[in-house]
Amino acid sequence: MMNKRIGEVILSFENISLSFGGVKALTRIGFDVREHEIRAIIGPNGAGKSSMLNVINGVYHPQEGEIVFRGKSRRGMNTYESAKSGIARTFQNIALFKGMSVLDNIMTGRNLKMRSNFLLDALYWGPAQREEIAHRRKVEEIIDFLEIQHIRKTPVGRLAYGLQKRVELGRALAAEPSILLLDEPMAGMNVEEKQDMCRFILDVNDQLGTTIILIEHDMGVVMDISDRVVVLDYGKKIADGTPDEVRANQDVIDAYLGVAH
Template identity: 75%
Template sequence: MDGQTSTVTPDGRTIGGVVMEMRNITLRFGGVIAIKDISFDVRHGEIRAIIGPNGAGKSSMLNVISGFYNPQEGEVWYKGEKRKPMKPYQVARQGIARTFQNIALFDGMTVLDNIMTGRLNHMKASILDQAIWWGRAEREEVANRQKAEEVIDFLEIQSIRKTPVGRLPYGLKKRVELARALVAEPEILLLDEPMAGMNVEEKEDMCRFILDVNDEFGTTIVLIEHDMGVVMDISDRVVVMDYGKKIGDGVPDEVRNNPDVIDAYLGVAHD
C-alpha cells in the first residue's frame, strides 16, 4: 500500500489516503521513556488497532494524539500538515474525539446532557444569546438535539436518555461515552479499550457499533484493545507496541505471524 491511493477492502469499504501520521514520536516522563521513536500512519476510513502488553505505551500514544501529552521529539501530521503543540480542546476542535479506558462521563448530568456536551464544538451562540434563549440559542439547541437523538437511536439508548449517568451500569456507560464522542461527528475516533470489562454479549454489541460507525459515517477509528479475537476480526491494520517500541505493523495476518509479536505475547525462551 502506498501513501495516497485508495484501496477497497474485501468487505467493500473504501480506504483513502493517509489522514494522520506519527513521525518518530518519543515521549519521556523524567527518566522513563514511555514511547520511543515510533512512527505509523492512519489512513482515511480504516480501523487501526494499537495492541501490546500492559505498560507498552498504547494509552500514552493515544494521549499524544489527543493532545494530552506533547511528545519531546517527533511530529504529528494531520491532514497533510504538521501539527503545532496543542491543548486537548484544540485537538477536539480539529475533529478528533475519543473515549477513555476508565469511563470519563459527567456523572451529575443526564445521558442526554452528556451527549449534548459532546456537541459543543458545533454550537456557536454567544453567552448573551444563550441567556436570552429565544432565537439563536434555542434554534441551535434544537438543531443539535436532532443530531444527538440520531446518535441515541443509532446506539439504541433511547430509554435512558433522561437518566443521570451515575445510575447506569458499566456497559451502558461505555455506550454513552461512545455516543458522546460520536455526536461530535469526528473525522478520527480514538477508542481506548472500548470492550474492557464487558461480557461476550456486550462485546459483540460494541463490535457491531464500531463497525457500523465506520461503515455508515466513514469515520476513521484508532482503537486500543486487549481482546485479540476482536482486534484481528475488526481492524484493517494493527500496530504492535512493547516497552514503548513498535515491534510490528501491518494487516492482522502479517502481525499474527510476526515472530517479535509472538515473542512479546508468549514470552521467549532465552537459551
C-alpha cells in the same frame, strides 16, 4: 476483510518519543493511519498504547518527533485544536460527566458546533432555543443509533458499566469526528455487550466513513475488525501490518507469550 474504500494517509507519526521525568513511555514510534480505516494499537500492559492516544489528541506533547495531520506538520497540538480539527475519543476508565443525564452528556459533544453565547443562553429565546433544539435532534439520532432511548434522562452515574461505555461512544460521535480514538472500548464487557459494541464501531466506520484508531486487549475482536494493526512493547514499535501479518510475527508472539531465556 470488509469491502470498503480506504483512502490516503491522513495522519502519520515519525520518531515520536515521550518521557515523564526519566521514564520513557514511547521511543521513536512511527506509523501512519489511512482515511476510513480501522487501525488498532495493541500490546501488553504498560506498552505505551494509551500514551500514544494521548499524543494524538494533544493531552501529552512528545519531546521529539513529528506528527503530520492532513498534510500539516506539527509537534503536538493542544486538546482544543485537536477537538476542533475533528478528533474525538473515549477513555480507558470511563470519563463521563457523572452528575449529568445521558442526554446532557451527549449534548456536550456538540459544544464545538454551537454558536450561541452565554447571554443568548441566559435568555433561552430565539436563536439560542432554535440551536439547542437543532442539536437535540442530532443527539437523538445518535441515541437511536446506539439504542439507548430508554435511559436518555438517567444520570450516567446510575448506569451499568456497559451502558456507560456506550454513552461515552455517543458523546464522541456527537462531535461528528473524522477520526475517532477508542481506548479499550470493550474492556470489562460480556460477550453480548462486546458484540453490540463491535457492531456500533463497524457501523460508524462503514456508514459515516469515520477513521478509527482503537486500543483493545481482546485479540479476537482486534483481528476481526481492524484493517491494520500496530504492536507496541515497552514503548517501542515491534510490528505493523495486517492482522494476518501481525499474527505471524515472531516478535509479537514473544512479547505476548514471553521468551524462554
